[in-house]
Amino acid sequence: MTQPKARWLEITAIVVVIAAVVRGLTVEADVTQGDVQRIMYVHVPAAWLAFLAFGVTVVGSVAWLRTRRRTWDRLAAASAEIGVVFTGLAILAGMIWARPVWGQFWTWEPRLVTTALLFFVYLGYLALRRAVLDPEQRARRAAIMGIVAFIQIPIVYQSVNWWRSLHQTSSRNSIDGPLRLTLWLAVLAFTFAYAVMLSRRLELARLEDELEQARLAGTPDVAGAAITAPTLEGVTRG
Amino acid sequence: MNAKTLVTLDDVGLSIGGSVILTSAKLTVAAGEKVGLLGPNGSGKTTLLRVLATLLRPTSGTGAVLGAELGTDEIYAVRPDIVLVGHLPGLYPELTLGENLRFVARLTGRDPRRADEALAAVGLAAAADRRARDSSKGMLRRTELARALIQEPRLLLLDEAHAGLDADAIGLVDAITGRVVAADGAALLVSHEPDRLEVDRSLRLVDGSVEEA
Amino acid sequence: MPFWAQVREIARKDLVIEIRTAEVLLMTVPFAAAALVLIPFAIGTDAPLLAELGPGLFWIVVLLFGVLVILRKSAVDEGPQQDLVRLLGIDPAARFTGSTVATSLLVLLFEVALLPILIALYNPDLGGWWWMAAVLPLVAAGLGLLGSLTGGVTASLGTRTSLTPLLIVPLALPLLVGATQAVESLQLGRSILPWLVLLAAVDLALAVSGVLAARPLEEVTT
Amino acid sequence: MADLVAAQVDNAWWYVSAAYVIILGGMAGFVAVLGLRIRRARQALDDLR
Numbered sequence: 001m002t003q004p005k006a007r008w009l010e011i012t013a014i015v016v017v018i019a020a021v022v023r024g025l026t027v028e029a030d031v032t033q034g035d036v037q038r039i040m041y042v043h044v045p046a047a048w049l050a051f052l053a054f055g056v057t058v059v060g061s062v063a064w065l066r067t068r069r070r071t072w073d074r075l076a077a078a079s080a081e082i083g084v085v086f087t088g089l090a091i092l093a094g095m096i097w098a099r100p101v102w103g104q105f106w107t108w109e110p111r112l113v114t115t116a117l118l119f120f121v122y123l124g125y126l127a128l129r130r131a132v133l134d135p136e137q138r139a140r141r142a143a144i145m146g147i148v149a150f151i152q153i154p155i156v157y158q159s160v161n162w163w164r165s166l167h168q169t170s171s172r173n174s175i176d177g178p179l180r181l182t183l184w185l186a187v188l189a190f191t192f193a194y195a196v197m198l199s200r201r202l203e204l205a206r207l208e209d210e211l212e213q214a215r216l217a218g219t220p221d222v223a224g225a226a227i228t229a230p231t232l233e234g235v236t237r238g
Numbered sequence: 239m240n241a242k243t244l245v246t247l248d249d250v251g252l253s254i255g256g257s258v259i260l261t262s263a264k265l266t267v268a269a270g271e272k273v274g275l276l277g278p279n280g281s282g283k284t285t286l287l288r289v290l291a292t293l294l295r296p297t298s299g300t301g302a303v304l305g306a307e308l309g310t311d312e313i314y315a316v317r318p319d320i321v322l323v324g325h326l327p328g329l330y331p332e333l334t335l336g337e338n339l340r341f342v343a344r345l346t347g348r349d350p351r352r353a354d355e356a357l358a359a360v361g362l363a364a365a366a367d368r369r370a371r372d373s374s375k376g377m378l379r380r381t382e383l384a385r386a387l388i389q390e391p392r393l394l395l396l397d398e399a400h401a402g403l404d405a406d407a408i409g410l411v412d413a414i415t416g417r418v419v420a421a422d423g424a425a426l427l428v429s430h431e432p433d434r435l436e437v438d439r440s441l442r443l444v445d446g447s448v449e450e451a
Numbered sequence: 452m453p454f455w456a457q458v459r460e461i462a463r464k465d466l467v468i469e470i471r472t473a474e475v476l477l478m479t480v481p482f483a484a485a486a487l488v489l490i491p492f493a494i495g496t497d498a499p500l501l502a503e504l505g506p507g508l509f510w511i512v513v514l515l516f517g518v519l520v521i522l523r524k525s526a527v528d529e530g531p532q533q534d535l536v537r538l539l540g541i542d543p544a545a546r547f548t549g550s551t552v553a554t555s556l557l558v559l560l561f562e563v564a565l566l567p568i569l570i571a572l573y574n575p576d577l578g579g580w581w582w583m584a585a586v587l588p589l590v591a592a593g594l595g596l597l598g599s600l601t602g603g604v605t606a607s608l609g610t611r612t613s614l615t616p617l618l619i620v621p622l623a624l625p626l627l628v629g630a631t632q633a634v635e636s637l638q639l640g641r642s643i644l645p646w647l648v649l650l651a652a653v654d655l656a657l658a659v660s661g662v663l664a665a666r667p668l669e670e671v672t673t
Numbered sequence: 674m675a676d677l678v679a680a681q682v683d684n685a686w687w688y689v690s691a692a693y694v695i696i697l698g699g700m701a702g703f704v705a706v707l708g709l710r711i712r713r714a715r716q717a718l719d720d721l722r
Contacts, residue, residue, distance in 0.1 A: 021693065035685035039692040046696055065667055082703075089699045093692040100688050113624075120621040127617060131610045134254060136297075141604045144664045145618065148600055151660050152622050155653055159625035162649065163632060193700050200707040207714035214721045293534055295670075318540035328535035332468040332525075345460055345539045347452050 006199050013192035020182075020189035027182045039097040041182055045190035046090035047115060053083030053194065054122065054150060061146035064139055070209065073139035076146055077129060078201035080122050082194060087119045110160040117156055121149045135209075242269045244304055244393060244424045245290060251298035251446075252289060259285045261446030262299065269422045272415055274435040276428075276451055277443035283428045284325065286443060287395045290426065291322040304392055318346050321391040325398045327378040328385075331371035335362060335381045338370060343388050356384035360410060375402040383407075386414050392423040399427040400434055412436055454545050461541070461549025466556065468525040475520050475557050480564045483516035487568055498574065505573030506634040513562055513590065513630075514623055518616045520557050521598030526550060527606045543665035547599055551661065555588075555595030562587045579637035586633050589650035593626040594619075596657035603668040625653045 020041070030037030060076030063069075094112060095105040106112070125145050132138035245267040252260040259282040267273055277283050288294045292303055292313035304319055306312035322328075329338045339353035357366050360380040370378060379402050386394055399411050415425040429435050440451040452460075469475060490508055491501055527550075528536050536546065566583075569575070601618040605611045633646035 017697070021697065025689075025693075036688055038689045042693055042696040085699065085703050089696045092695050092699075096688050096692045096695070100685065117621040117624055120617070124614070124617040124621070127610075127614055128604065131605070131608045131614055140667055140670060144600075144667055145604050148604075148657075148660050148664065149622070151656055152625075155625050155656055156622070159628040159649055159653075162645065163628045193704075197700070197704055197707065200704060200711065204707055204711050204714060207711060207718060211714055211718050211721070214718060288534070291534070291538060293537060314540065317538050320538055322534060322538060324531050324534065326531040328531040330464065330468060330532060332471045333464070337467070341460065341464055342535075342539060345452060345457065345541055 006203075009192070009199060010196050013189075013196045016185075016189040016192050020186045023182050023185055027178055030179065033101065036097060036100050037179075039093055041186045043090055043093040043097060044183060045187045046086050046093060047111075048187060049190045049194050050083050050086035050090055050115070050118070052191075053079045053086060054118070054153070056198075057083065057125075057146050058150040061143035064143045068139075070135070070139070073135075073142065074202055074205040074209070076142065078198055078205055080125055080146065081201060082197045084119065084122045084126065085197075086194075087115060087122070091115055091119065110157065110163065113160045114153075114157045118153065121152075125149060135212075243267070244269050244271075245302070245426075247289070247296075247299070247301040247448075249299035250289065250296040250301050250308075252285065252294060252296050254285075254294075258446060260289070260296075263289075263443075263446070263448045265441065265448050267424045267426065269424060270419050271439075272419050272425045272427070272437045274427050274429060274437035274440035274451075275443060276430075276440055281443045282446060283443055284397055286448075287322060287324075287397055287426065287428060290393070291320050291395055292317060293322070318389070319392040320395065321386045321389050321393070322395045323379075323382045323386065323397060325401060327370070327382060329370040329378060329381060332369065334367050334369050335373060335377070336366035338381065339384060339388060342385055346389055348388055352388050353384075356387040357381070359387055360384045361406065376404060376407060379403055380407055380410065383410055383414050386418070390421065391418060392421075394418045394423065394425040396425065396427045399429050400431060408434070454542060457541050457545035458549040458552060461536075461546055462552040462556075465525050465550055465553035469523065469553070469557060472525065474523045474525070475561060476564070479516060479519045479523075480561060482519070483512050483561070483565055484568045486512055486516065487565070487572055491572070501573045502575050505569055505575035507631055508573070509565065509569045510590075510627055510630045510634075512565065513558075514594070514620070514627055517558050517561060517594050518598075518619055520561050521554060521594065521602060521619065522612055522615055523557070526554060526598065527602055529607050537669065543669040544662045547603070547661050547665040547668065551592075551595045551599040553595075554598050555592045558594045558598075559588055559591035562591060576638050579643070582633065582637055582643055585647055586630055586650070589647065589654060590626050590630050592654045593650065593657060594623065596654060596661055597622055597626075600657065600661050600664065600668075603664075625649060629653065
């Protein structure tokens with residue numbers, strides 16, 4: 001069923017993810033944070049991939065507005081859905097990390113707040129898609145929303161940053177050598193996982209479009225076909 | 239395209255949200271023509287008018303209206319030369335009839351004083367300060383015809399041309415379409431009462447395509 | 452017709468309709484005022500606490516209830532009125548700007564109407580209050596722009612009234628941050644300028660996206 | 674200051690495994706759900722033909 005290319009992609013992804021996990025769990029512990037630091041090897045890549053996914057959504061949106069090709073709209077939608085999944089997972093992992101380190105699940109830390117808001121913004125984006133039935137209209141509205149949302153992201157981020165900042169400025173600064181290598185391996189692994197999800201989600205979108213078209217082809221219901229000349233003969237008198 | 243051809247549709251298909259409205263509509267309207275459009279309920283007459291008004295993009299086929307290719311940005315330039323009178327009034331209920339027409343006049347670069355003249359011409363001089371929401375269906379219809387007088391379109395599209403009009407006002411429809419046609423424009427009238435239509439020729443919309451009636 | 456003349460026509464039409472239905476003044480303002488009266492019942496009627504929380508509550512009420520101003524009936528043309536406006540050949544960007552101007556003015560009116568109620572009920576520190584003359588319009592413009600953008604995207608959808616707030620509120624965060632921090636810096640005697648810059652930057656970014664999106668937005672319901 | 678707290682975490686592995694399970698499980702779950710939806714869509718398509 002699955003094309004050989006997609007099969008190879010999936011196998012590679014599984015291998016790389018397993019390698020990254022093994023490495024993340026066995027690499028020497030961080031000097032200051034100890035073993036809890038290992039959460040970063042899944043949390044950080046998940047957050048990065050979320051941003052990448054939303055970036056791909058913008059690319060799809062702009063390309064749709066220029067070419068009006070269905071494929072671009074499908075790419076935007078598929079990537080947004082995956083982005084929401086990654087955002088949700090990144091927030092959850094971040095909260096689990098924050099509990100032992102900061103003593104509470106949630107802090108009003110800029111990157112955390114921005115990520116949470118992103119989650120809602122793209123939930124809204126997906127809700128908008130679900131609310132529109134006509135594919136052309138859906139693509140148009142979603143494309144505009146996808147672009148507006150993305151333009152807003154840096155501003156949202158910067159404003160929260162100004163508002164308050166108690167996060168470590170960047171996780172990369174505090175790790176080096178083998179630890180940094182581990183993080184990069186994890187990012188690579190998550191990118192492969194993203195590629196697998198994207199190819200599957202795109203296949204699903206293609207099938208759903210085909211299904212929609214097949215349903216239409218089955219019933220060639222041209223306007224007016226539902227209405228015939230009125231006859232009173234069949235109506236019984238009471 | 240012939241210089242005197244105002245409207246051409248070539249195999250235009252249109253589907254909205256999965257339902258097919260037009261399959262292969264072919265249509266040519268020349269300058270100075272007054273064309274009737276017939277067809278049973280739900281056959282897509284209103285949709286066809288909105289395609290001709292450049293408000294709906296065809297999903298297949300090509301067409302041109304007043305020289306502007308449908309589905310391209312050329313349509314924006316010709317839009318002010320098209321008047322569509324739909325079966326729902328294109329008037330703001332909270333504005334008076336006069337305000338509605340002055341709004342149209344100002345935005346299309348016409349002298350707003352023509353709004354009063356046009357209202358008088360359709361017999362509504364005394365109703366200029368009446369809100370659209372407080373006006374009867376016939377009055378709204380007359381106001382919309384007054385809009386055609388202000389805009390002087392090259393393409394006039396009338397949906398349900400005679401709906402809700404009394405005998406006087408039906409004469410008005412003929413007079414206004416006559417003015418448009420005389421100025422080398424064209425008028426398309428949808429009607430359910432073919433014998434009341436005074437047109438050069440009639441088209442019939444059946445199964446998503448256009449036939450000569 | 453020149454761009455700004457079109458903008459003026461559209462804005463005037465929206466405002467006349469709004470004045471006649473009085474949706475904002477007679478429904479949304481009293482509703483928000485009632486919320487300001489209710490809040491102390493939830494957080495306590497301790498006067499110093501209320502004075503401290505007042506400004507923040509004001510902005511959150513402006514943001515959340517301002518969504519109702521954005522969702523008002525006169526904000527979006529639908530059906531035959533929309534067909535009419537499109538056929539008049541108005542520049543889509545002018546239409547976007549015109550209805551944004553109308554919405555922003557109404558949000559500003561909404562803010563100005565709530566301000567005395569807040570001052571009377573919460574007795575906040577009024578130091579540097581004249582800066583409000585800059586903060587209120589900047590926030591109003593931002594909400595108006597955000598409203599026109601999201602309102603345009605959800606036009607004529609059945610779920611418009613629930614979908615639009617979901618799209619607006621997360622994106623309105625920079626406006627909320629800018630407004631609240633501007634007020635706070637005033638009270639702490641710090642410079643208010645960075646926050647005004649933030650608000651202006653948000654407005655600018657939204658205005659640019661709005662003007663760019665105007666044409667595809669106009670075709671949204673066809 | 675946050676780092677000082679972290680150094681003393683003794684049940685760190687509990688948190689680490691929870692985070693790994695959630696993230697990897699979440700990704701695998703999403704892929705699995707996609708697979709299921711693809712299979713269902715294929716079936717529906719076959720039924721129509």
